[in-house]
Amino acid sequence: MTASNDIDETIATIGTARALLKSFGFDAQRYNVRSAVTLLALAGLKPGGRWADSTTPRLGVQKIMDWSGEHWAKPYATGSREDFRKKTLRQWVDNGFAVLNPDNQNIATNSQLNEYCLSDEAVAAVRLYGTDAFENALVGFLNEASEAVKARAEALHAAMISVDLPDGEAFLLSPSGQNPLLKKMVEEFVPRFAPGTKVLYLGDTRGKRALFEEKFFEEKLGLTFDPHGRMPDLVLYDEARGWLFLMEAVKSKGPFDDERRRTLRELFATPAAGLVFVSCFENREAMRQWLPELAWETEAWVADDPDHLIHLNGARFLGPYEQ
DSSP: OOOTTOOOTTBOOHHHHHHHHHHTTOOGGGGSHHHHHHHHHHTTOOTTOBGGGOOOOOBOHHHHHHHHHHHHSOOOOGGGHHHHIIIIIHHHHHTTSEEESTTOOOSOTTOTTOOEEEOHHHHHHHTTTTSTTHHHHHHHHHHHHHHHHHHHHHHHHHTOEEEEOTTSOEEEEOSSTTHHHHHHIIIIIHHHHSTTOEEEEEOOTTSSOOEEOHHHHHHHHOOOOOTTSOOOSEEEEETTTTEEEEEEEOSSSOOOOHHHHHHHHHHTOOTTOEEEEEEEESSHHHHHTTGGGOOTTOEEEETTSTTOEEEOSSSSSSSOOOO
């Protein structure tokens, strides 16, 4: 498979990496220079290395970027992390070319612990690039990867968390991050402190699933949102009391501090409902580290002691506060 310009395709370079990715059927975004250096990093290859020597190191986005700058003279600023994750790696994972967290799917999408590696099916073909056996290996990848992606999807679905909504419907969340706590918030907090409420928004750690009653927000409450903005993890509407519960599942990210509360007061400002802010924790130990940041005139709830609510000052114990 040696090209007419005498480039040795068995040698790993940015150029051959781009050509290799294109041969897998990826579009231009997935075989540009950014994607090429991502492949070289995930194959563990430095200049002069051969595709036959590809390995499968497990690397986070920052380590991929570091590899690119250190070994391939292609440094990237920290602000490029999302381009690597959203414009290269996500599509590779969806197509079975790469695997996200092969040993632990219970990691939030935005966690720094996320790691990627080439799939077994992909690296088997990559190692043959530049040889006569590559074409058959590529066909094998296309067949085997689809089955592997299907198997991984089925395994993920089997582990999904089923949440019983107040209206009796079930909603599936991925088994990662704060989602187990979110389940408790819906099934334990709501019947005790917000009976009869409607779930208007329920986020998902992995970012691929969310319950979002956008039409209800617009028509009933006069609220519209930037789809890329940071929503609370759970939003409940209590029509009888005219309350809108904004709730955070506190795990890797923080609770309602003064700034977060101020921002959401502006975002959810509506004459149709007053706002109730509730920071939720798995237990008191988890809450302890965040106590100094909890804003006044908010509530704190601990899942392992669900009958009680901690009220942070104010004239009333539970309800919205007016300025």
